[in-house]
Amino acid sequence: MKTSWRILRRNPRALIGFFILVGFLVMATIGPEVITLNLEQSFADRFLPPSGAHILGTDYVGRDVFAQIVHGSRDVLTVAALAAVITIFIGVVVGAVSGLVGGVTDTVLMMVVNVLLTVPGFPMMLIVASMFRVTDPVSYALLLSIWSWGGLARTVRSQILSLKKREFIEAARVLGLTSGHIIFKQLLPNITPYLAINFISIMRHAITSSVGIMMLGLVPFSASNWGMMLNLAVFQSGAIYTPNAIYYLLSPVVAICLFQLGGIYFTHGLDEIMNPRLRS
């Protein structure tokens, strides 16, 4: 822990990423409790520029943009985190089974992974989203995960395959330890750092896709979600053609990009902490 912090401190990009992510976490957890979301419409206040009362101005019916961003962040991050958990779960189970069992099971599972990786995922998600009513974060996260665990499963499989041949696993076998012990105490801890880095990258991709899907007007289960804000701003209210609406329009855009940048910078740093070989 102490070394981690020291390495993080010496890597300014990773540190910036870390603080951005913590900021988003605070915004999503504490934010909605502190800042109230007033959805009452008042046309007199539409498209106001940023001011003391409205830090990011107001939207096309005079609602505070900042409050929507804050309340939306809880939604967006919850869905993304759930998607990351589900994706990692499926990816690890499939990859581990494939690598450990081998044989026909391995061939079949890798065939499935191959299909997942070749068939374009985003159109597939759109089709599924248009067919089923997605009304809660869990099913939305499931929708985002079904098509995205392929790459992870493949890497987990190859890591397991290479770990299987290492001496310490053979030693455990010779000692007569159970398969359960070998899997949970020997193999999995070795791929945890890799999974931790993946968690953030998967969240980043989940945010990109989830906001994109919502922007198209699908899955409209929460009015303050960033994707919903973009949908209303771009396709419904005509705010995009109103010069004053630039703060309203750019707020969710900046929020998405900031999170992405924070994620990228922080994972670079994590990479260095977990892989001592990368340190200079």
Next chain:
Amino acid sequence: MHYLRRVFVAVLTMLIVTTLTFFLVHSLPGDVFQVVAHRIAQQQSISFEEAYLQAKALIRYDPDVPMGQQFVTYVKGLLKGDLGTSILYHESVNKIVVKAVPWTVFVLSVSLSLAFAIGSLLGMAIAWKRKTILDPIVTTIASITDAMPDYVVALVLLVVFAVNLRWFPTKGAYDSGTVAGFNLPYILGVLKHAVLPVVVYTLQGLGGWALLMKGSAVSVLGEDYIQAARARGLKERRIIVSYLGRNAMLPSVTALAMCLGGLLGGSILVEVIFAYPGLGWFFGNAVSLRDYGLMQGLFFLTAAAVITANLLADLLYSRLDPRIRTEE
């Protein structure tokens, strides 16, 4: 043997995708038919029963016919090259594809070539020169474009350059007043409408191509034959072009072949934002207006294109790099 296996895998993938799309559409909740039928009934002012029949015909799904039989008819249609019918446009999907493909292919091939050429040159330059100012600049650009989803870049460009500065049109693919054909106003209009989408795709691809090229060029530079070429006193230009360039290009060329498949799918969100009437725009419309016929047809087409492109990339790679063939 190697080729045969690849072709077999591609055919198998195609089969799985076909079956999957079939079953997905067939797992439609029943009320979807009700919704479509209601819409048809309203549009054509006919009775609900008649509209329901039409809806079943359009989605090509009749709950009363056994599944196996339906699957056969469905596959037969696909084999004949019939992609189905759009519920919204009352037109065959094939006709829509013919209208939409040129726009998507035009914009994406221009931006793909630009991004590939500029990116690869930058990547080579970084690898060859090592410690220059270029490296941090390109790496930063790559991580920024990585952080910005394509639709976000599209939105920002649209707001800044089309809505506020009015340098470029906000929607469509050509000026509405012009006549399609080989005349200057039309061509100028087409070019003007294509600028922003092309910039979005080029910016998105640039960093990736540069990093890919840099990575492979750095590893090629460590090879013995580069040392040997240097020792033989060959001109720098010759080493860069014939020794470094040709070998370092390999991964990029394969990646390029793979990108060609994605080309047909287009980028749904970017085309929707610019209201650019390519395949992506039609797909976006089909999805948000629940046009299952069009959705199914376009998805099949995209999947087929991607699978074919992947196969081509695979075959191309083993032709370009004999080392792959001998390994198997």
